[in-house]
Amino acid sequence: MARTTSPARLVIALSVAAVLAVFLVYTSIRGGGTPSVSPSELSSRTGEVSLAGRVVGTPAGDPHGAGLRFTLEDIEGTQRGRVLVVYKGSVPDLFRTGRDLVVTGTRRPDGTFVTTPGSMITKCPSKYQSVEPPAA
Amino acid sequence: MPDLGRAALILTLGLCVYAVVAGGAAAMLGRRRLALSARNALYAAFGSTLVASLVLWAAFLRDDFSFAYVAGHSSRDLPFAYKLSAFWGGQEGSLLLWLLVLTAYAAIAVWLARRKARDLVVWVTPVLGGIAAAFTWLLVGVSSPFETIAAPADGSGLNPSLQNPYMVIHPVFLYLGYVGLAVPFAFAMGSLLSGRTDERWIVATRRWTIVAWTALGVGQLLGAHWAYEEVGWGGYYAWDPVENAALMPWLAATAYLHSVMIQEKRGMLRVWNVTLVGLAFCLSLFGTFLTRSGIVSSIHSFTQSSIGPWFLAFVVVAVVFTVAMIWLRLPQLRTKAKLESLVSREASFLYNNLLLVALCLTILWGTAWPILSEAVRGESVVVGRPYYDFFLRVFGLPLLLLMGIGPLIAWRRASLRGLARVFVWPAGIALAAGSLLIALGAGSSIPGLVAYTFATFVLATIALEFVRGTSARRALTGEAVPTAFGRLVGRNRRRYGGYVVHAAIVLLAIGIAGSSAYDSVVESPSPLARGESLAIGDYTLTYRELREREGANATEIRAVLDVRRGGDDLGTLEAGKNAYSVEQQVSNEVGIRSDLLTGEDLFVIAERVYENGTVQFRVFVKPLVNLIWLAGLVFVLGSLITLWPDAREERRLATRYARTPETADRTAT
Amino acid sequence: MLGAALAVAVVLLVALPFLREPAPDSDRLGELADADRRRLDAEEARDRALDALRELEADHRAGRVSDADYRTVIGAVRRDAAEALRTLDGMEAGTRANGTKTA
Numbered sequence: 001m002a003r004t005t006s007p008a009r010l011v012i013a014l015s016v017a018a019v020l021a022v023f024l025v026y027t028s029i030r031g032g033g034t035p036s037v038s039p040s041e042l043s044s045r046t047g048e049v050s051l052a053g054r055v056v057g058t059p060a061g062d063p064h065g066a067g068l069r070f071t072l073e074d075i076e077g078t079q080r081g082r083v084l085v086v087y088k089g090s091v092p093d094l095f096r097t098g099r100d101l102v103v104t105g106t107r108r109p110d111g112t113f114v115t116t117p118g119s120m121i122t123k124c125p126s127k128y129q130s131v132e133p134p135a136a
Numbered sequence: 137m138p139d140l141g142r143a144a145l146i147l148t149l150g151l152c153v154y155a156v157v158a159g160g161a162a163a164m165l166g167r168r169r170l171a172l173s174a175r176n177a178l179y180a181a182f183g184s185t186l187v188a189s190l191v192l193w194a195a196f197l198r199d200d201f202s203f204a205y206v207a208g209h210s211s212r213d214l215p216f217a218y219k220l221s222a223f224w225g226g227q228e229g230s231l232l233l234w235l236l237v238l239t240a241y242a243a244i245a246v247w248l249a250r251r252k253a254r255d256l257v258v259w260v261t262p263v264l265g266g267i268a269a270a271f272t273w274l275l276v277g278v279s280s281p282f283e284t285i286a287a288p289a290d291g292s293g294l295n296p297s298l299q300n301p302y303m304v305i306h307p308v309f310l311y312l313g314y315v316g317l318a319v320p321f322a323f324a325m326g327s328l329l330s331g332r333t334d335e336r337w338i339v340a341t342r343r344w345t346i347v348a349w350t351a352l353g354v355g356q357l358l359g360a361h362w363a364y365e366e367v368g369w370g371g372y373y374a375w376d377p378v379e380n381a382a383l384m385p386w387l388a389a390t391a392y393l394h395s396v397m398i399q400e401k402r403g404m405l406r407v408w409n410v411t412l413v414g415l416a417f418c419l420s421l422f423g424t425f426l427t428r429s430g431i432v433s434s435i436h437s438f439t440q441s442s443i444g445p446w447f448l449a450f451v452v453v454a455v456v457f458t459v460a461m462i463w464l465r466l467p468q469l470r471t472k473a474k475l476e477s478l479v480s481r482e483a484s485f486l487y488n489n490l491l492l493v494a495l496c497l498t499i500l501w502g503t504a505w506p507i508l509s510e511a512v513r514g515e516s517v518v519v520g521r522p523y524y525d526f527f528l529r530v531f532g533l534p535l536l537l538l539m540g541i542g543p544l545i546a547w548r549r550a551s552l553r554g555l556a557r558v559f560v561w562p563a564g565i566a567l568a569a570g571s572l573l574i575a576l577g578a579g580s581s582i583p584g585l586v587a588y589t590f591a592t593f594v595l596a597t598i599a600l601e602f603v604r605g606t607s608a609r610r611a612l613t614g615e616a617v618p619t620a621f622g623r624l625v626g627r628n629r630r631r632y633g634g635y636v637v638h639a640a641i642v643l644l645a646i647g648i649a650g651s652s653a654y655d656s657v658v659e660s661p662s663p664l665a666r667g668e669s670l671a672i673g674d675y676t677l678t679y680r681e682l683r684e685r686e687g688a689n690a691t692e693i694r695a696v697l698d699v700r701r702g703g704d705d706l707g708t709l710e711a712g713k714n715a716y717s718v719e720q721q722v723s724n725e726v727g728i729r730s731d732l733l734t735g736e737d738l739f740v741i742a743e744r745v746y747e748n749g750t751v752q753f754r755v756f757v758k759p760l761v762n763l764i765w766l767a768g769l770v771f772v773l774g775s776l777i778t779l780w781p782d783a784r785e786e787r788r789l790a791t792r793y794a795r796t797p798e799t800a801d802r803t804a805t
Numbered sequence: 806m807l808g809a810a811l812a813v814a815v816v817l818l819v820a821l822p823f824l825r826e827p828a829p830d831s832d833r834l835g836e837l838a839d840a841d842r843r844r845l846d847a848e849e850a851r852d853r854a855l856d857a858l859r860e861l862e863a864d865h866r867a868g869r870v871s872d873a874d875y876r877t878v879i880g881a882v883r884r885d886a887a888e889a890l891r892t893l894d895g896m897e898a899g900t901r902a903n904g905t906k907t908a
Contacts, residue, residue: 008475011486019494023501026526033505033517050518064663064744064752090369090743090754093713093722102518143808147815154819166834172822180815187811255836334845403853546870547857548878554871608867792848 034104038074040081042107051113052102055095056082063091072113075100084111089118137191138203138282144188145280148239149272151181155265163258163329171258175246178261181268182239189236192229192281196222202287205229211293211718213689221304222294227428227443228281230307234424235271237315242268245319245344252793253340259326267318270450279443293718296690302362309355310382314420316348317385320392321417324410328461333468338396338409339789343779345396345413349389350775356382357768368726368741370657370756372764375524380503381423384496388416391492394485401547402482406469407462408489414458419496421451426503477549484542488535495531499524529583533590536645539638540594543601543631562596584653591642591649598635598642605632625777633777640771643763647735650760657757659743663750673757675738676700677709682749690714692725695742695751699729711742711753735762840900847893854886 036050053072061069067086074081087103095101101122105115159174161167192205196219201207209225210218224233242264249257275281297303320341327337359379360372373379392412398405425447462469475482502519510516544558570589578585602621605628609620625632658672669678678698685692694712698705711727727740739756746752817824861882864870870878 008483008486011475011478011483012490015487015490015494019490022530023498023527026523033502033509033519033523036506036516036518064659090741092369093724104518140808140811144811147812151815151819162834166836168832168834169822169826169829171834173819176818176821180818183818184811184815255834258834332842334842334849336845401853401857403850544869546864546874546878547860548881549874551871551874551877554874557871558869604867604869788852792852793845 036102038081039072039083040074040079042081042083042113045107048104048106048116050102050104051083051085052100053083054100055097058097059095061086063088072101072103083107083113085113085115087115087120089115089120092120092122094122095120137195137200138284141188141191141282142276142280144184144191145272145276145282147184148181148188148235149269149276151177151184152265152269152272155181156262156269159258159262159265163262171261174261174265175250175257178239178246178265178268179243181265182236182243185232185236185239185272188282189223189232192232193220193223196220199291200287201289201291202284203281204283204285205281207285207288207291209291209294211291211689213718214291214294215299215688217301217304218294218299221298221307224307224311225294225298228275228279230428231271231275231279231443232281233307233311234315235268235275237311238264238268238271238318241315241319241344242322245322245341249340252790253336255330256323256326256332256336256340259329260322263322263325263329264318267322267454270453274443274446278446290718293689293716296714296716296719296721296723297366300362300366302358302366306355306358306362309351309358311355313348313350313352313355314382314385314424316344316351317389317413317417317420319344319348320413324413325458325461328410328465331465331468333406333465335399336793338399339793342396345389345393346775346779349386349393350772352382352386352389353771354768356386357765357771361765364761365726365728366723368724370739370741370754372651372761375499375502375519375521377503378427380499381426384499384503385416385419385423387492387496387499388412388419391489391496392416394492395489398482398485402473403471404473404475404482406471407466410462410469411458412489412493414455414462415493415496418451418455418458419500421447421454425451479545479550479552479555481542481545481547481550484538484545488538488542491531491535491538495527495535498527498531532645533583533586536587536590536594536642539641540590540597543635543638544597559597562593562600565596566590566593578654581649581653584649587645587649587653591646594638594642598639601635602632629780629782630778633774633779636774636777637771638774640767640774643767643770647760647763647765647767650735650763651737651758654760655756655758657754659754660752663744663746663752665750670753670755672738672755674701675706675755675757677738677740677753677755679751679753680708682712682745682751683710687714689718690716690723693745694725695745695753697727697740697753699738709738709740711740713742713745730762732762735760735766737761840896844893844896847889847896851886851889851893854882854889857882858886 034048034050035045036052037045039051039053042049042051051072052075054075055070056073057071059068059070061067067088068091069084069086071082072085085103085105092101099122101120103113103115103121104119105113107113155174155177158170158177162170162174192203194200195203195206196210197216199206199210199212201210205226205228206222209222209229214222223229246257246261246264249260320337323337323341356379359382363369363374364372392409395405395409395412399409425444428443428447475486477483502523505519506517540562541559545555566589569592570585573579573585573588578588602624605624606617606620609615609624610617613620613623615623656673658670660668660670664670664679666679666681669676671677676699678700680696680698683694683696685694692712692714694710697709697711699707699709706729709727709729710725712725714723714725715721716723724741727742729738731737736757736759739758741754742751743754744752861870861875861879865872865875
């Protein structure tokens with residue numbers, strides 16, 4: 001005897017519900033991602049954040065020793081907030097003054113930003129866009 | 137010369153618009169010559185796009201820096217091959233490559249189908265023309281590769297990360313894949329537009345889909361290999377939005393490939409299939425949008441440009457159009473066939489689809505959430521690895537298991553007793569393997585252990601299938617084993633080719649599990665001086681000396697290490713940096729030693745080279761990682777087997793579709 | 806210059822169908838009539854049913870499908886095949902009848 005109602009709809013509905021449940025449970029426990037902030041927004045933050053900014057000044061120190069110290073400034077916007085970052089771990093090749101990058105870490109009470117080791121990601125420079133070629 | 141390029145693209149735009157307008161009119165009014173004319177417009181569009189592309193390539197080879205694009209992505213001392221690949225080194229050139237592939241595919245698809253599916257082709261033409269028109273508009277009106285400047289003495293050079301063989305071919309394969317999905321999409325829409333309900337569009341695009349899907353898969357593996365060897369952070373996939381942009385359409389296409397088989401065998405899931413092909417294509421558009429518009433911060437980000445809003449509009453139009461067409465034809469698409477049992481091949485394909493789409497959508501959410509969050513709450517977030525790893529396991533591991541179960545369950549209804557009989561051997565082998573693995577220490581990672589066990593199960597089922605098939609054939613024909621095997625595969629290319637592809641995916645899963653769940657990493661607490669050693673796993677590495685060399689366009693610094701394992705001398709490894717003079721950049725050059733027997737890699741990064749000659753090293757041991765690349769080769773082999781033309785099948789389809797007016801009107805008076 | 810040549814070539818290609826047949830006997834694009842659509846669906850159903858039958862027999866012989874499962878499913882598969890063939894025969898008889906009417 002062929003069944004008159006198809007279990008397909010029920011299976012799909014239950015599966016979708018199950019997937020959604022797993023998803024919601026996961027995101028409510030682990031959170032929907034680490035907030036991404038700029039240096040000027042950092043002062044109002046506690047906890048782990050993802051800091052995005054542009055390197056200004058001269059970096060100093062050893063990332064595999066006491067830590068590489070450099071200053072990050074807001075990439076865009078009117079407020080030019082700055083923060084001192086102490087970074088340990090691998091430094092991507094593209095790191096240099098003027099480069100935009102992202103690091104994960106927390107702000108210390110004295111205002112410096114201490115990072116999760118190895119969490120630096122540099123954004124590829126504007127090389128992919130038509131950039132001013134060297135002067136003729 | 138730039139004028140010729142610009143003119144050629146404007147011609148392409150005109151031709152594509154003509155293909156849409158004239159093609160649409162021809163389809164609606166039933167005008168034969170107008171339909172032919174619209175088709176010719178697509179052929180011509182390929183021609184003029186080819187001319188534009190050749191102009192750009194010629195400019196690169198001639199070092200014509202009056203082209204702003206050439207000046208921005210090439211230099212006089214750039215090696216020949218990279219001058220060619222610099223074509224797609226930037227946004228404008230990548231768009232032109234997209235268009236070139238699209239117009240080529242459109243011309244070929246329409247030409248191949250011209251006699252076989254005329255009333256379908258007449259609607260496919262305007263759809264393909266519309267997609268091409270959108271891309272051409274971007275190239276003509278928004279982001280042109282033919283902008284001119286006062287030519288500088290030398291160009292800015294090509295980004296060093298792109299100067300390697302992988303980056304020469306990776307984008308090409310990706311585009312062959314992305315764009316390839318436009319063809320089944322166009323045929324699906326064409327079928328809906330013409331009001332047909334049969335599966336002609338599927339039959340006509342089956343090979344297109346497999347080719348596009350294979351190319352997209354290979355493109356991703358090439359990209360992963362590039363990330364592994366060139367970017368050199370120790371991994372091959374970072375869940376970067378641009379990487380996800382290629383994975384999502386691939387997952388949707390995988391689901392589509394499977395569900396289409398259900399429509400073929402049981403006539404079910406017609407609406408679902410059209411939805412899936414639409415999803416795959418819209419995701420490939422969305423993926424291109426993500427990569428090109430710079431809207432998501434990623435290490436690949438192209439700085440925000442004006443094409444973003446246009447692209448987004450284009451994606452929205454495609455989605456709305458797809459949904460509208462499906463909605464319109466919904467009544468005609470519904471079928472009587474129903475799912476009879478939750479334990480059947482149809483059902484297992486359905487589970488496969490649900491898992492694939494679920495994985496695809498969670499990746500989509502993870503990629504899009506940062507953008508949405510910024511747009512809605514004004515605050516951006518970063519979705520990290522743990523999110524993706526979690527869902528990859530939750531959905532991926534059951535998928536792995538299903539690969540072994542699906543092909544062996546009967547259609548319509550299978551009894552649990554029957555299943556037990558079929559699976560008792562593979563399950564037994566898998567459990568034995570699992571126990572052995574625990575004894576060997578694989579219990580340190582539960583997901584890894586589960587992956588290995590499921591993988592063994594699937595490989596056992598595949599091996600058993602080949603054995604069973606061959607002996608059944610021999611029982612019938614008495615052939616020798618190799619002949620029986622060859623004929624078995626030859627007569628059932630799709631089935632056994634599919635098994636080979638599954639085997640490739642299993643190898644991929646084993647490689648990924650081994651290199652991520654069971655890898656080890658060591659970093660010395662202080663930089664190594666000459667003569668000092670580092671130990672990891674069974675290996676001992678001793679830093680011997682530092683070498684400096686002038687390459688074609690870079691200064692190459694290499695730290696040389698002696699590698700030993702146990703008492704054996706395994707030779708030397710070099711790791712260091714390249715300093716590119718023109719581009720003013722430094723790139724990481726890692727040292728990899730692949731062990732052919734165990735498939736594991738010894739992976740060395742020279743993190744930092746100090747003035748005094750000491751070097752800070754970071755060393756990984758990645759078990760089984762080379763299975764990932766091997767899987768790529770097996771994958772291609774399996775796809776080729778399924779693609780191979782089958783004369784009997786072709787004849788049967790030809791007969792079925794022969795007695796229709798589309799071919800009849802040629803013979804009619 | 807080259808651009809002009811390209812433009813001319815392109816326009817020629819697009820106009821070709823009209824240049825080749827300035828006054829054709831018929832400019833109608835063959836369209837699929839409803840009857841033909843139904844026949845196509847029926848033929849696909851027939852091919853599907855016969856394939857399923859063949860595959861079931863082959864799977865049973867090869868040992869992939871047990872005797873019990875085979876017995877459960879074979880009835881439905883044979884029925885589908887018979888029905889598909891009947892539908893197709895009915896259509897063909899119909900068109901033959903139409904043919905003799907207009908002849």
